[in-house]
Amino acid sequence: MHTVSRKIERLINLTIALLATKRYLTKSEIFRTVEGYEGSPETKERMFERDKDDLRTLGIVIEVGSFDPLFNDEAGYRIRSETYQLDLGEISSTEISLLSLAAKAWEGAALADAAQSAILKLNSIGVPADAVALPAISPKLSNSSEELKVITEAIAQSDFLQFSYLSSDLVVADRKVIPFALSTKSGFWYINAVDQDVQEARTFRLDRIQGSIEIKENKEEFDFPIEHGNQGLIVNSSEGVARIDVRKGKAHSLRVFALSTEDLGEWDQITVPINGVEALATQILWHGEDVFVQEPTVLREKVIAQLEALVNAHG
């Protein structure tokens, strides 16, 4: 325990010394002045190399340079306060409150720890949050997993992700993709990515990934697919419009998508966009006697075929 504390002290002292200096500090200056470097030259050397790695793991950028290139080629080290310190520019109390609320969305979810440590830093700026009480019903990020970290890392670096994916016909196949967007909607998480087999953008639902996700470095340049713009949301390729009758007071989950509604007395006639005939037929069947398809024919036939199968199996 004692040696662990000594190591932590040394790391902090090194950070302070490298931050405080206006010029590069050479290794020998560091060994002479920073507390904690002891033992043979080789031991000190090893300690210093490990310490530098450790600080870099914590996200601290150590700059290497020489303070007098003409006369001295010994490398020197420093940490620039611009890279070490948080710089959000001018920030208001309201903005601090909004960021706190944003972090609160993670309570009990995958990035809760990261959100919490971000809030500690923001609270250390010295700008108090607004006294406005935060609402109890604040949005929550549900169903999130640790995989989000891997995915966002891959997005930032345009790296490959490899995983097994359950296709709509229940085949589990390996996929290799370059992700460019991540989103969540109605409790599900989606990745937009360029599938490397077909070189086309595809959407993957996170809970359909079987097992873990692996990240692989990509050394090539990656161009963002332009058609997705900078929104990166799920693109619905609409296959026209369906005209269906829905009973009054029923089929609310279909009505929310209605493009138009016409009052027919006991029934209403609505038009809804078709995002996959199969998916819409499923929704229509769920609503049973309260929904009737007028057009298109392809949807009508799909529904009729399923109803016949149901009668055959259960009659």
Next chain:
Amino acid sequence: MHMAKNISAPLARTSRLLDLVPFLNTHQGISLKELAERFDVSTTQMSSDLTTLWMCGLPGYTPLELMDLEFESGFVTIRNAPTLSKPRSISFDEGVALLLGLDLLAGSVEQNRQDLITAVENLKQKISKLIDIPVTISASPKSSPAIAAVLNEALAKKSYLSIQYHSLYRDEITDRIIQPLELIDDKDNQYLRAFCFTAGAMRDFRVDRVLTAQISAEKPNTVASGVATKKLQFTIAFKKPSRDVIERFGINHTESSKELLLSAFSQQWIERSVMASGESVELLEPLNIRANVARKAQLILDRYKAN
């Protein structure tokens, strides 16, 4: 861009100590207990952290160069720590967490608060620049901000609410008078636990299925108490399994070749799920629900034949 890795315990502690200094700088006199809570460690651990920090400072390490920490009184003050006084820049994970949270917030702010919407948008730009990630990560809320505002008010004032609620299984929209008591978060959804005067019993309402909500001034009359719910068992056979079907019945894709005994709270849910699955599944039991499925499918089929 440097990514945060899974770091060892000593490094996590170093990280915490570095973040402690700027926090103390802006929270002079905070109690040891509160400080420990804010950093999510025990007070013993926090005392030990402060003792370690107390030994650190600028080269020279005389009292002039060491940090001046005082915490024996149970309240913590810090002096002479200018080098570490500003908070560290945010890590990649922290930035991602804030960015997704902000995006979710943007979709939850009421439309008439354009000021807040703009502020959230500006913050998103700032954070995405800091961690060098494009703004292609996004989140949208499940429930309407206007309804959330009314539910909040009712919770805060303990008032009665008149709501329209969509019951998915019965596919009914019912009008109810409720008194909200608390908000419950489970893994996937938020629920409003309330006394429902219409049912005369406690009920949990899924927030995203509340269609309208209004504060109601009058105290409603209590009606007869509700009925207890019991789980129903049913057996299905998968004839043509698909991902859609296994997700609907909540089973693993490796089980889809078998006959399965499952359970649900509502007969209507079973009926609807089997209907929606069409040719993919066959309901074997219970026989009364099976007969219902056949009868309903025939009824709808007849209607299509007539039109």
